[in-house]
Structures are given as structure tokens and as C-alpha cells.
Amino acid sequence: MTDIAFYALSALAIWSGWRVFRVDSMIRATFALMVSFICVGGIALLMSADYIGIATVFMMAVEMMVMGLFMVMFMMNPAGLNPMQMVHQHRFSIGAGIAAFIGLTVAVLATNLPNNPLPAGRDTLHDLGVELLGGSMLIFETAGVTLLATMVGAVVLSSRPGRFGDSDAGAVPPGLQPGGQPAGRKVEKSGGHGGHGGDSSHDMNMKGAPKSDDAPHKRHGKMPEEES
Amino acid sequence: MTFAPALTTLILFLAIGIWIAAILDAVFYRRISGQGGVSVLSPFYAAAAHLSRQRLTTEAPDRLNWYLAIAGYLAIATIGLAVVPFGPETAVIGIKTSVVLWGACESLVVVLVFLHGWSPNSPLALIGAYRYVAIGLPIMLLSMFVLIAAALPARSLDLRDIVASQEGLWNIIRQPLGLPLFLLLGLSLTLRGPFDYADSADLAGGTSVEDSGANRAGWQVARLAMLVGFSAIAASTFLGGYLGPILPGIVWLAIKTLILMAVVIGLSHLLARMPVARMLGLIWKFLLPIAFVDLLLAGLVALA
Numbered sequence: 114m115t116d117i118a119f120y121a122l123s124a125l126a127i128w129s130g131w132r133v134f135r136v137d138s139m140i141r142a143t144f145a146l147m148v149s150f151i152c153v154g155g156i157a158l159l160m161s162a163d164y165i166g167i168a169t170v171f172m173m174a175v176e177m178m179v180m181g182l183f184m185v186m187f188m189m190n191p192a193g194l195n196p197m198q199m200v201h202q203h204r205f206s207i208g209a210g211i212a213a214f215i216g217l218t219v220a221v222l223a224t225n226l227p228n229n230p231l232p233a234g235r236d237t238l239h240d241l242g243v244e245l246l247g248g249s250m251l252i253f254e255t256a257g258v259t260l261l262a263t264m265v266g267a268v269v270l271s272s273r274p275g276r277f278g279d280s281d282a283g284a285v286p287p288g289l290q291p292g293g294q295p296a297g298r299k300v301e302k303s304g305g306h307g308g309h310g311g312d313s314s315h316d317m318n319m320k321g322a323p324k325s326d327d328a329p330h331k332r333h334g335k336m337p338e339e340e341s
Numbered sequence: 342m343t344f345a346p347a348l349t350t351l352i353l354f355l356a357i358g359i360w361i362a363a364i365l366d367a368v369f370y371r372r373i374s375g376q377g378g379v380s381v382l383s384p385f386y387a388a389a390a391h392l393s394r395q396r397l398t399t400e401a402p403d404r405l406n407w408y409l410a411i412a413g414y415l416a417i418a419t420i421g422l423a424v425v426p427f428g429p430e431t432a433v434i435g436i437k438t439s440v441v442l443w444g445a446c447e448s449l450v451v452v453l454v455f456l457h458g459w460s461p462n463s464p465l466a467l468i469g470a471y472r473y474v475a476i477g478l479p480i481m482l483l484s485m486f487v488l489i490a491a492a493l494p495a496r497s498l499d500l501r502d503i504v505a506s507q508e509g510l511w512n513i514i515r516q517p518l519g520l521p522l523f524l525l526l527g528l529s530l531t532l533r534g535p536f537d538y539a540d541s542a543d544l545a546g547g548t549s550v551e552d553s554g555a556n557r558a559g560w561q562v563a564r565l566a567m568l569v570g571f572s573a574i575a576a577s578t579f580l581g582g583y584l585g586p587i588l589p590g591i592v593w594l595a596i597k598t599l600i601l602m603a604v605v606i607g608l609s610h611l612l613a614r615m616p617v618a619r620m621l622g623l624i625w626k627f628l629l630p631i632a633f634v635d636l637l638l639a640g641l642v643a644l645a
Contacts, residue, residue, distance in 0.1 A: 163438045171445035278516045
């Protein structure tokens with residue numbers, strides 16, 4: 114049963130890894146890679162490495178999501194739906210791929226891999242925590258939270274705050290001359306009738322009001338009846 | 342309980358939960374809008390209406406990812422419910438790292454909702470997908486701190502131990518900041534109310550704008566299933582799960598899940614949705630520091 118699961122997960126990991134280079138979209142490539150990693154996480158679960166396996170799934174899902182998003186943003190290919198070539202520098206990458214494959218295969222075959230099955234019911238999670246961090250768990254935890262707070266602080270400080278405040282000051286187009294008036298359409302200053310300016314359509318309901326451009330000015334002072 | 346009865350309980354819990362969630366949703370909406378009562382069969386009428394419609398498709402969609410997103414969302418909701426202990430030492434997925442597994446479920450929800458909006462090759466769905474990622478990721482990050490804080494008094498990443506550690510005092514009292522923050526995650530995971538940046542009305546349905554027929558029914562069922570799964574997780578993490586006097590554990594869990602489901606649905610109907618930029622500011626500059634405080638307090642209590 115475990116063997117079947119191992120081979121199935123391995124096959125899916127290799128197939129989806131191969132798809133990363135064959136699909137024509139950044140999003141598809143990203144999530145094919147995610148599937149590959151999730152399969153590797155599943156194999157870790159089979160090896161009783163619960164935490165490492167599940168953490169792999171967890172980390173890879175977030176990482177691939179962020180990576181896909183950033184790739185699409187930087188490549189200016191809205192949505193990553195347009196077909197695009199996902200491989201470049203063919204000759205170099207084929208060479209690098211073959212070299213990496215041979216190197217890793219030699220490393221796997223040459224290593225004397227341990228073969229001591231875990232006793233049933235062994236708490237690998239506790240062992241892993243002690244092995245990785247020993248007595249520094251509190252320091253690690255504190256450093257992690259501090260680093261995240263620092264990152265958020267850096268972003269907040271470097272992006273001027275406020276939708277209607279500082280950062281939007283740059284939304285005014287730059288001047289045609291250095292330091293000159295902003296380019297683009299100028300808003301016409303018009304009569305005090307709610308920005309409707311010379312538009313005389315309002316007068317349709319007004320009995321006897323003259324349909325001229327300066328009508329709004331006059332109407333503020335006196336009633337239309339008085340005018341006629 | 343061995344595996345087979347636990348699995349049966351899980352399926353029944355999920356099915357009945359989805360049905361009640363759908364009714365609650367309709368009842369809240371009708372109460373607020375001042376309309377009359379709701380038939381308990383109305384979810385089935387809605388499902389029948391969806392299923393009797395054709396399944397339309399768009400030009401050049403990614404059909405595989407589209408279907409996988411809908412099926413995956415339902416599967417993730419089920420896995421979430423499966424780590425919830427129905428009684429002492431009884432959970433369908435009883436592993437030592439069940440909180441981490443739930444964390445993996447949370448992060449996969451962001452991926453699947455994104456794929457659901459990306460796959461149809463349609464502009465409004467795509468906007469919903471990108472918007473959701475921007476909000477879904479930081480909310481998920483925030484929930485991690487809340488969950489670590491809840492795991493601290495239990496000294497375990499096992500949800501069964503976390504429930505057992507609340508024997509004397511529930512986490513909602515021990516860590517009062519935890520549940521409100523975690524409920525925001527629930528709104529985000531189930532694409533609801535103030536955190537509905539994926540499937541909202543301002544995008545004419547967002548990621549599900551192109552879903553019709555069985556696809557739409559499937560997506561709606563998955564959203565309700567996620568609500569059930571999330572509420573059961575939250576009930577176990579903060580309200581002591583199956584713990585309670587006289588009644589059997591599963592009944593207590595069901596009652597607490599139902600209460601949290603009603604709270605999430607109520608919040609989703611009563612709170613308005615902010616612009617994305619403001620919500621991002623709120624999450625990163627206000628809610629995340631509160632999550633830090635939650636973790637800090639839990640850590641100090643654990644050290645003391």
C-alpha cells in the first residue's frame with residue numbers, strides 16, 4: 114500500500130515537474146511546480162516525516178502563489194493567459210539539465226542512505242524540534258516575529274501612506290516644462306451652478322428663463338419670473 | 342470510535358452542516374431585508390435550479406484547472422473538518438501535526454480560489470482572483486499567529502491536544518484576541534461579506550461569474566462546506582470543541598459549530614466591504630500587530 118502510494122506520488126511529481134517546462138503559461142507552470150512539490154511532501158508523509166511533509170505543502174502553496182503573481186506582474190502579460198514560450202537558452206539549459214541529473218543521480222547512488230525504520234508511535238515532531246532548534250526555540254520564535262514586523266515596517270515607511278495623501282500626490286501628471294503646470298486637460302472654471310457651466314438643459318423646466326451661457330449667474334440672484 | 346464510524350460522522354456532519362448553513366444564510370438575509378420566512382427545503386430548490394441549467398463555458402478556458410479548483414475547494418473543506426476531533430482522541434485524520442495540516446488547507450484555499458478565477462479566461466473573474474490573493478494571503482498569515490498562540494498552552498500542534506488543554510478554561514477566555522481575528526479568516530476562506538473580494542456583487546459574481554449549472558452549484562456547496570469546516574476548527578480551537586457536560590461530545594461540537602456558523606454568516610451580512618487598498622492597510626498595519634500581541638500574551642502566560 115505504501116509502495117503503491119510512493120510510486121504514484123513519485124510519478125505525479127516527475128510528470129508535473131516535466132509539465133513545468135512544457136506548458137505555455139506562467140500560471141500553469143507555477144502550479145505544475147506546486148503539484149510536484151506537494152507530491153514530494155506526500156512522500157515525506159509516507160516516511161513518517163509528518164511535519165516536514167505538511168510544511169512543504171503549506172510553504173509551497175504560499176510561495177508558488179506569490180511567485181506566480183510576481184511573475185505575471187513583472188512580465189506584463191495580463192493574467193498569464195496569453196500563450197508564451199516558457200523556456201529560453203535551449204542549448205545551455207539542456208546541458209545544465211543533463212549535468213544536474215547526472216550529478217544528483219551519482220550523489221543518490223553513492224550515498225550510503227540510512228535504513229533504520231522508525232519504531233511505531235515515535236513522536237518525530239518533538240525529535241525534529243529538538244534537533245533543529247534545541248533550547249533556542251524562544252529566541253527563534255521572537256526573531257521570526259521581529260523580522261516580520263520589521264519587513265512590514267519597512268514597506269509601510271517606503272510606501273507613502275494614504276490613498277488621498279502623499280502617495281497620490283504623484284498621480285498628478287508631470288509638467289510639460291520642468292516645474293511647470295501639470296500636463297493634461299484643464300478643468301474649466303464655470304458658473305456657480307453645480308459645475309454644469311454653460312449647459313442650458315436645466316432651463317427646460319424654468320418658465321421664461323433665457324437660454325444663454327450666463328443664465329446660471331443670473332438665476333442665483335432673482336427668480337425667473339422676475340426676469341421675464 | 343474507529344475509522345469507519347468517524348468517517349460516517351464526518352460525512353453526516355458536513356452534509357447537515359451545509360444544509361443548515363444555506364438556510365441560515367437565507368434567514369439572515371431575509372431578516373435584514375425585512376422579508377418573510379424561509380422554507381427549510383429552499384437550499385434544495387436552489388440546488389435543483391442550478392443543476393437544471395446548462396453548463397456554459399468561455400472561449401479558451403483552462404478546463405482542467407477550472408474543475409480542479411471547484412473539486413479541490415470542496416476537498417480542502419472536507420480535510421479541514423477531518424482534523425477536528427469528534428471526541429477524545431477521535432478524529433478522522435488523527436496526526437500530531439493537524440494544526441499545520443489546517444494551515445496547509447488555508448494556503449491551498451488561496452491557490453484554488455485564484456485558479457477558479459483565473460481558469461475561465463474572463464476579465465471579471467480574473468480581477469476577483471487577483472484581488473482575493475492580495476487579501477487572502479495576509480489574512481492567512483495573521484491566522485498562523487493566532488493558531489500558534491492557541492497551540493502554546495497545549496504544548497502540541499495536535500488539535501486533539503488543543504481541545505484537551507481547554508478542559509478547565511476555554512481559549513476564548515484565555516486568549517480573548519484569538520477568536521475575533523480567527524473569524525476574519527473564516528470570512529475570507531468562505532468568500533463572505535467584508536472579505537468577499539473574490540465572488541462579490543461588484544464584480545457580478547467575481548471568480549464564479551462564468552460558472553453555470555452544476556459548476557455553480559458545486560462552487561456554492563464548496564463555500565458552505567468550507568464554512569462548516571472552518572466553524573468546527575474554530576469551535577475546537579477556541580470554544581473547547583467536544584468538551585461539555587451531560588450531552589455527548591459530538592452534540593457539543595455541533596452546537597458550538599452552529600453558533601460560530603451563525604456568527605460568521607451574521608457578520609458577512611452586517612459588515613460592508615472596504616476598498617482593497619484600505620483593507621490591506623487595515624490588515625498589515627492594525628490586525629497583524631494585534632495578532633502579535635495575541636501571540637506575545639500567550640507566550641508570556643506559557644513562560645509564567
